Amino acid sequence: MADQKIPPIGVKLSGDIEELAGPKGTSFRARVRWTIPGSRKRRSLSQVHETYEAASDWIEKMQLAAASGLDPHVATMDLAAYGKANMKLALRNLEQKSIGAYLAGWRKRVVPTLGHIPVRMVTFGVVDRAVQGWIAEAVGRSSIKNSLAVLVRVMEQALRDGLVDRNPARVTGWQRDYTQAEDELDDPRALALPNWETLKRLADALVAASSTEYPGWGDVVIFAACTGARIGEVSGCRVRDIDRAEWTWTVRRQTTPAPGGLIDKGTKGKRAREVPIIEKIRELVDRRIALTDGTKDARLFTGPRGGRISTAVLRDATSWDDVVGRLGLEHLRRHDLRHTALTWFADAGVPVHHLQKIAGHGSLTTTQRYLHPNRKTVVDAGELLSEHLSGSGAEPTAMESRSLPELDAEVIDLKSAKPGERARAAARSYWRRFGQYPNVPTLVKLASVSRGTAWNALAELRERPAV
Template sequence: MPRRTSDRAQPPLGVNVRGHIEEMPGRRAPFRARVHWYDPETGERRRLSTSHETEEAAANWVTRMQQAAAGGLDLAAATMTLREYGELNMQLALRGLELKTTDPYLGGWKLRVVPALGHVPVRMITYGAVDRAVEGWIADGCSRSVVKNSLAVLVRVMEQAVRDGIIDRNPARITGWQRQYQQVQDELDDPRALALPDWNALVKLADALVARSAGQERIWREVVMFAACTGARIGEVSGCRVGDVDTKEWTWTVRRQTTPAPGGLIDKGTKGKRARVVPLIVEIRDLVERRIAETDGTRDARLFTGPRGGRITTAVLRDATYWDEVVTKLGYDHLRRHDLRHTALTWLADAGVPVHHLQKIAGHGSITTTQRYLHPDRRSVATAGELLSKHLSVPQGLRAV
């Protein structure tokens, strides 16, 4: 987040705001952007400044400040994060609500809106960012009413930002989240139904995606195979570094994920906010060794990058391989990139991995989520009965304590 200094004054409408950029080498954010204007009544000089990592970001900030001044907007408000703006204007945003409504709204703001979007400047929040936040709340198991209350308080805060002239449209007024909620709930209820049936199906899919991609790049096969054999999300695959892989124990410590953010892609912690260790099975070890050999050898080198060296996201994988076209042709119309994770976890469950181990590999916060991957078919039930009979057939004095 850029550091800000301010006289916190609002220029009169139409005042001339000048800006310039100064490079300050040796700093983490070396480009200092400044804007200033003169108060027409007092003649005093007013100013704002921020530090940015790139000159382009600094120039964009100066432009936004000049545009804000042209509309008579408080420049300090124009740079606020959602959290700052919400804390300053919450009482105004929630005016007219009854106390019984205010309490759940404030709970949704504190527990869901701020952690998901609080760090983002108000002017940079998009429909897509809100949509991803809502999807995350649903995936975390929030009830329909909790999602509704969290979204409602965000709508009210952003509506106040519209009235203040900070933004033109309210990006929190998204539609279709109820359908999205039902889709995710169906997925959580039966994730096994979304998994590929077997190894041959996975290989066939991976090869078909490479064949359809421009340049028939091998990297797409490797990403798909790696994800489907580790139970990782595509963003976590993209965030994997050479130093995260232990080729002696053949494990991968999942520490980060690549995710979209204002201004581009960033790396941040995993969805569960904690690192987890997953096994690297024999079938993909040659792949891993080849990927390591193709890096510069440093521990921070990314194990997987696009053909031009860029970071990979689920959208990049979809577009580069014509994913929707390929899976439809193979008869897997339902299959999404995230279903590679469902595939791995289903296979691990069917292989007999204990549920508490599977929970750690998956990074699930609740074991109830992990249990949905288990398949208590008749054979499993019959086996349980056989084990109980065997236990009872042993004389009591000889049973293990």
């Protein structure tokens, strides 16, 4: 039968309907017969229906399918069988690195949810309900995308075969529902590690739990949690990507599973990005570079035997689930190391649009969902609004009061300068002394400028690093 799935166009089917009497009432068996071209072999296909009209419609559909060159057996296939028979054709021209993810989505989500449904009965509503079910089961956004992508390709082939008149897998709006579900179910900040000491304790415990106590596992964890990178991107880091003059890392590639093993491909956003390397991990980076063979293309982070690493490799090699359970961090996933860094960056005062570039997010709303304002930020915002509405400036603290005269002395030579220059100079002096910028009322007093000038100066300075 496999060699006759697509008979010559124009094959004719003969049909008949048989009335069946049974204990549950009358039903109707619709049957079609045809002769295989070039032989005398006859084939038939039948299906029972509740009404005569339904049986007649089925015969008509079978005749139309055969007239367009489609085997009637194919016309009645369920989605799982049709996908199995046509997957190679459906995935033609697809990059090899994407095939593995698509097939996983098909096997783990599409077939269990929709595989039993005949291809002709797959509708927009059916696909909508399937996606909503995946969202409710907390399936990742990327996994849903891959599952829908392979379903779109299979149904596109069904469209070409004439089984459907449009592609019902091209559903829209589900990502808004996904975002709403995430907002309702998750508090992303709660998943981040609280501090550096906890991170070190986790890294040491993972190293101790590995079979050879390989220190590289701890280095991977610390590096990921301080750069906001995905584990695959950490694995893809090479010596040439590290700039030790400016202490930045240009993220250009990631390691990802594919048919046949792990491969390197571009970053998730298809764009390179620069990430700062903070002082606490610079010694780690120096040490990792010293352990390489000295070439620019050498990987900074590898397994004990020099192989590529992935989140699954890290999990299995370090007994991740057992270790985080013992440390009281049962919620912690490997991806939460990335979230830890992004949360720490946000709490350090990095503007959200700068953080978006560091994280490599395509949308600013993604960064905003990851990074909620902490309680102090909310309280400070309320105090600033109260000061603005009351028209009174906040009184400086005792430490500020002792230091403001010294700050005045630093900017005294700028009294003749323009107000904006004077405000920026005063704010920089304040930063050098206190490690943060002043609020608007304090800068008004310090630089003798208007509230608007102070506001604009602070906004401009926060757009770029303090000097």
